[in-house]
Amino acid sequence: MGAINSRGGKIFLDFRYKGNRCREYTKLEDTPANRRRAKQILDRIEAEITLGSFCYAHYFPNSKKAAQFTDWEKRGIKMNGDKDDGSDIPTLAEFAEIWLEEKQVEWRNSHRSTVQTNLKAYVIPAFGEKVISSITKADLLNFRATLAKEPAQKNSPLSPATINKVMTPLRMMLNEAADRYDFNSPWKGIKSLKVPRTDVEPFTIEEVQQILRSVREDFRPYYTVRFFTGMRTGEVDGLLWKYVDFERRQILIRETWVGGEMTTTKTDGSQREIHMSQPVYEALKVQWETTHQHDLVFCSRTGAALSHHNVTKRVWYPLLRHLGLKQRRPYQTRHTAATLWLAAGENPEWIARQMGHTTTEMLFRVYSRYVPNLTRRDGSAFDRLLASEFTQVGSQPDQSPLATLMQETNNV
Secondary structure (H helix, E strand, O other): OOOEEEOHHHHHEEEEEOOEEEEEEEEEEOOHHHHHHHHHHHHHHHHHHHHHOOOHHHOOOOOOHHHHHHHHHHHOOOOOOOOOOOOOOOEEEEEEEEHHHHOOOOEEEHHHHHHHHHHHHHHHHHOOOOEHOOOOOOHHHHHHHHHHOEEOOOOOEHHHHHHHHHHHHHHHHHHHHHHHHHOOOOOOOOOOOOOOOOOOOOOOOHHHHHHHHHHHHHHHHHHHHHHHOOOOOHHOOOHHHHHEEEEOEEEEOEEEEEOOEEEEEEOHHHHHHEEEEHHHHHHHHHHHHOOOOEOOEEEOOOEOOOOHHHHHHHHHHHHHHHOOOOOOOOHHHHHHHHHHHOOOOOOHHHHHHHHHHOOOHHHHHHHHHHHHHHHOOOOOOHHHHHHHOOOOOOOOOOOHHHHHHHHHHHOO
């Protein structure tokens, strides 16, 4: 179904012909009378398209599309949407435009921007001009193989995680289009690439102490909060004073600073209350004296949000180099908080809530290997349990409790 629209006060016709979206501009002023006139022309065009008698050059002789269609017809080139059943299925680029508009209400701006960037950089150049129903499984596998050879910013192939991020919106569009236009999606049987587990590199408590002693005084509260709360970068950069409850010693995570704007948290589980340890409580009290007149806890002198790229480049990395510590992303402060909580013997479910995880699964999968090294819990606790529970009256002083238990068991 075509439409009558206007731009710059002039009417243009927006319709589809042989799978191509066509916009033809007129010199008509955008008035009710001219819209009725344009609507009559559009109705006639669509009727002729349905009957197969439409001639593009007859209506728009000076249009570039008219010359293009005429050239294709003379050369016998099959155009997008030329099908025996007369169906009108869009190209991938056209469907992507519709799909993105529909998804806008579901996604955060940062996620939408990422999807649009990947579509523009990789998907549209490869499939944009193809009718979406004509894309085959072989096309998809070949495209993915090409991505694996695509150099990234550092002249290295794209990682499996990045390739999956490119392929995921393509999969979603193909499956949605298959439902709408009644064709079989070519995605069946194609699995996401396996992504190697990223190894975390938390700081030791000694390294944390060293960093907090040496960091610039104006950033000491900032990094104290990062190290001892496990807050994500966007959460700490977007922390507002109204979410700091000194009386209950809680930090309420409700919003986050992403892509230069304040937005909701990543998931519902990310909304949580973080307990203030004594160092965090004292650090926020110090920060209050500096920024309480602004909305943001950590901000510039004018109250503007911090640029985490700028802070990382000018404060974080120079500090690590100065201390002779291995360069690690600031996000490792979050991992550090998790490992220190585990080392202290805190309840895993409580730790998961502090981190914004809905279950303890990720906690144990990502961090558990650090616990023995930090707490010396290498089996000795079990030995102490056996020693306390199975000491038998009358056993030999040089005989272990477990040996006594085994001996008694054998005598039964």
